[in-house]
Amino acid sequence: MKPTTVTIAQELGLSRSTVSMALRDHPAIKSETKRRVLEVARRLNYVPNDIARAMTEGRTRVVGVLCHHLGVQTNNRFFTEAAEQFEAADYFIKYLSCAWDFDVDVVTNRCVRQNLCAVIGLHVNEKHLFALTDRLGEHGIPLAVVSRLFSDPRVLAIGSDDADGVKQIMDHLTYLGHQRIGCIAGAANSSACMNRLECYRQYMAKHQLPTHDQHAAISDYSPEHVSNLARVMLSNPTQRPTAIFCTNDSMALAVIGAARRLGLRVPEDLSVVGFSNLNFASFTDPPLTTVKQPFEQVAIEMTERVLGVVRQQAGDFSKANPGQLLLKPELIVRQSTAAAS
Amino acid sequence: MKPTTVTIAQELGLSRSTVSMALRDHPAIKSETKRRVLEVARRLNYVPNDIARAMTEGRTRVVGVLCHHLGVQTNNRFFTEAAEQFEAADYFIKYLSCAWDFDVDVVTNRCVRQNLCAVIGLHVNEKHLFALTDRLGEHGIPLAVVSRLFSDPRVLAIGSDDADGVKQIMDHLTYLGHQRIGCIAGAANSSACMNRLECYRQYMAKHQLPTHDQHAAISDYSPEHVSNLARVMLSNPTQRPTAIFCTNDSMALAVIGAARRLGLRVPEDLSVVGFSNLNFASFTDPPLTTVKQPFEQVAIEMTERVLGVVRQQAGDFSKANPGQLLLKPELIVRQSTAAAS
């Protein structure tokens, strides 16, 4: 039979509550008693039962991570780091998968049933976020999101400052002397990519760099389409861009290929920049200049604050919400960018 | 106040147990009663409490996934698919991160505390697997692993048949007329990569293909090192390989780059093959021929069988263990391979 607090209590002629308190190092217990309890616990191979504890405390030490697509590095970098942080604090992570167009009630129910102490939405469809905030709020479950643009005093929102990332890229390129800078964004359904495109546009406008209709394009994210767009941009010899910024690394790979097929050298004739610093970015030829988003940092910041609300049993982040928190990404300069010729 | 079974019971003048049974569609309850219970439950917005249920049933509907590195696609493809499958069956997944050299007792304790109904080890250090099996077994928690080579009647082991993957690659290359085939494996601490290397060697031997010391190399997985190895292989004009098989896609990328710098065209002068079909594989120039491992299938097979043991309350997989189950990967032929010149 699995030992419980009573087993220990009997063994020592103590009461369950004393044992319980001793186990949790309650100040009201004599340290000699604690010592004995701990010793017996070890000898009996006692393992506390988190379920029972949750039962009495009315809440678990489990936070749900709601995620549409863990397959992208941006998400799993966060996830992995967050898991470690929470585990270090003796909390656990339950993964909740959801469709992009998930049903708020269904998701809420799952969270409530399981008595989650908090939930973190990981790049989840912003369209449903207000409703989710409301529903979870009714049940006193605090919500935090990794997102660029959601803003509600009740929810903690932390994200990567992609605008700054784009700025770093553009500063880097203009510093290298580039003026005609192209951008390939995509896919259209990625609000993150559309945002980066917008940042690019604003930068071009603000710095009065020469723009051209064909120099800013939205791809469907297929390698063929990306190559085509690049070819169109680069085929116009008089006005071709000397640098192309892609809103993600995979597309940058395709652009490098397309450029090469046109006889252009990267970076001598064309600089190419990606976004995200995916695992393969250093393996490309030439190694890719790109931007690394601070998702480990995001995870750390978020864990700390989530643990804060949870421990204070606050139902949401209303008090002490720092407002939208955008962490700075890091430009990683490799060899796909060089001075404009 | 959150409605419970008593709330419903009072509302209808029934007892808790009747309500409880009605809610779970117990055959002993009149269907008219069930209808009324369900109706009130809906009206009151009743949400069952999984913790309480777990408390009485003595076990949760939560399976732990123990994983060292979710950041690799092989792992998160499995993870994502498994999560969906389990959720469809009303089970949940708790993520348990662990170091490569994790402490079996610590991990076991976590699983026990949380009353996990099963745990799945996801490409976890095989060195600790026997101990983990034992410890978890003591607590009646069944263990399943995604792994190529662990074999113990108590644990369910499913993996990707990498040997078959390598064979498909080699068959493809020899069919194209290649004889001098190189291999770059790595890193040395990846047993999966070392295994693929070994499969390559056996194939070469079995088919009496010409081998050469420099044609099989182990890299440290840095782009520079991989490039160097490729350069060495390809610099010997008389004996240079006409095809190189890399044990993963990133290295294939580096090899393509190295080849190009030596003035070799891919695939005309050199065929290159990767392994894993990472997201970027179709974006390379030329698009990469590679092997896609069947991790979604693995997840599906595993979920089904895990659910099986769990529902039968079996403590392990001893009965009805199909033995090591290796699922076939799929060769994806793109443009990085062509007939030998």
Added chain:
DNA sequence: TTGAAAGCGCTAACAG
């Protein structure tokens, strides 16, 4: 077909 009673393992008041 339904109700009453007991208990899962633990925590938290309040007494002593």
Added chain:
DNA sequence: CTGTTAGCGCTTTCAA
């Protein structure tokens, strides 16, 4: 400082 008592919300015998 430690013990007693009373639940948390649900399931599960066993009776009625």
